[in-house]
Amino acid sequence: MGNEPRQTTDITIIGGGPTGLFALFYAGMRGANAQIVDALPQLGGQLTALYPEKYIFDVAGFPKILAKDLVKALVEQTSQFGFPSFLNQNVAALEIEGDHLVLVTETDRFPTRSIIIAAGIGAFSPRKLPQACADSWYGKGIHDRVSDPAEFEGKRIVIIGGGDSAFDWAQQLRGRASEVTLVHRSDRYRAHASTVADVQQAASSGKTSLLPFHELHDVRGEGDKLTGITVREVKSKETREIECDAVLPMLGFHSDMGALTSWGLRVENDEIVVNSQMETGREGIYAAGDVTMYPGKLKLIATGFGEAATAVNQAVHWIYPDKKVNPGHSSNMAVFGQKDD
Ligand SMILES: Cc1cc2nc3c(=O)[nH]c(=O)nc-3n(C[C@H](O)[C@H](O)[C@H](O)COP(=O)(O)OP(=O)(O)OC[C@H]3O[C@@H](n4cnc5c(N)ncnc54)[C@H](O)[C@@H]3O)c2cc1C
Incomplete structure (x- = not known):
């Protein structure tokens, strides 16, 4: 285990795929501090591990973009807030400590006020x-x-x-x-x-x-x-x-949802059932991206981005009830130096 206990973070995101990366950016935009914990040695989830050199044609705003370049752009968008990502960290357990949660990996402990599970198809390793x-x-x-x-x-x-x-x-x-x-x-x-x-x-x-x-x-x-x-x-x-x-x-890859399915969440066929607020059935824990299930669910990068925004806005309001769920428009936010009212 790490020597120094870590500071409690507002939002810990399990998974550094496109959904988790966008959630990390979004948390910064909403004034919450956040971090990613991922089992893989690199950020990008399936895009980095499975198809880095393939073009993606259905991400809004990009007629086509290589998967690895989309990850690079997401990392750049996120980097403006300087939040850390902890790699090679497979989340194995969830504990409660006083008024907060603790995500436990083999080598570390991550105290956090809320969690967004963006774990895709689970922690995967090559066959x-x-x-x-x-x-x-x-x-x-x-x-x-x-x-x-x-x-x-x-x-x-x-x-x-x-x-x-x-x-x-x-x-x-x-x-x-x-x-x-x-x-x-x-x-x-x-x-x-x-x-x-x-x-x-x-x-x-x-x-x-x-x-x-x-x-x-x-x-x-x-x-x-x-x-x-x-x-x-x-x-x-x-x-x-x-x-x-x-x-x-x-x-190909083995994927394993591991401990994530045993946290008292609503889980069906290794997917986390969420409502329209991305709530999982357990307070303070939200899910987004490929890992979620609800009627009409589409497992796409574009969908994951929208769900990440919803999950972060809900988490921020849950941690800080004074902060509204509705984020307002990024084009008019002081955090980006473009507030005109
Ligand atoms: C070959 C291929 C081509 C595709 N092409 C397209 C396309 O053109 N357009 C499109 O929209 N979608 C495409 N997809 C689907 C798209 O890649 C997924 O929808 C997207 O990756 C989901 O993102 P995510 O962040 O939710 O999950 P993921 O990308 O799966 O990332 C999840 C992350 O969570 C981590 N994780 C899981 N469990 C744990 C744990 N217990 N502890 C720590 N970390 C954990 C994993 O290591 C992983 O990095 C394609 C998929 C494949 C395989």
Whole structure:
């Protein structure tokens, strides 16, 4: 546990995806102090972890924007208030201490007056390769996340998987990596048809190697340096060696709502049922974004932004009853130096 007890914060947001990031900004705009606690090592939620290099076309005001650039813009919008984000912190428990709540992670405690749960589909972690030979190579040539595509500039890479992430990265890294090989244990691909067609086209023109019906059999290296892998045909068991510098298993993610469902909230199918005020059934705890459920719910970034605003306005009024729920217009707020009345 941390040595110094932390100050009690007005609003602690569980989750630093687009919803949580917008909630953090909004709390600052409403004059509340706030913080984000997230299980992942980076902000951005699904956008950073699952599709950073994909364009998003349905965020208001942007004809198209890369997921990673939307996260960057959200972080910039939030940074004007200087609120902290605590990463690699999986919220495991909720306690009550005097007149406030405490969010408990494995290594820290976050005292808070209110909570906004913006936990999306839960804390997620990449699925590991099932072959034991891969275990000791994670972080030393096997990468289950791509945080910076530049890392693979000029490298020979092998991507393992048949879903969107595998095909997206095969497409995105084609120009950067010196060689791209995509290995999948069948010829049934779950990725978007146009991306599959693009990678198949690249394979037929020799720009990518596509190896259906193959799986990892062994990993080879010199010291700590990965130098290649052996793959095996699933039926014939025939093996072949591939020289490479990096292996990217893109096998999807496990997600886990963990402790969040056991806090006396209204939970159905791992989603938190909220009313139109984003209230969860427990005083001082609100929810927003993909984690919420109500009739007509749409799991979209745009919806999460609106719900974040509602949740923050309700939380601010609950903590400080003198503050109105209705925020007024940002275009006429002293906090932004644009008040004209
Ligand atoms: C491939 C793909 C493409 C998509 N394209 C679009 C699109 O074009 N347009 C669109 O509107 N939407 C799109 N979406 C959906 C969109 O990404 C989600 O609606 C959005 O990410 C939801 O944001 P969120 O902040 O609510 O949750 P998330 O983005 O899921 O973020 C939740 C965060 O909470 C954290 N968390 C969860 N549990 C805990 C815990 N116990 N402790 C600490 N932290 C925790 C997680 O680590 C995560 O960072 C797409 C999704 C995918 C997978």
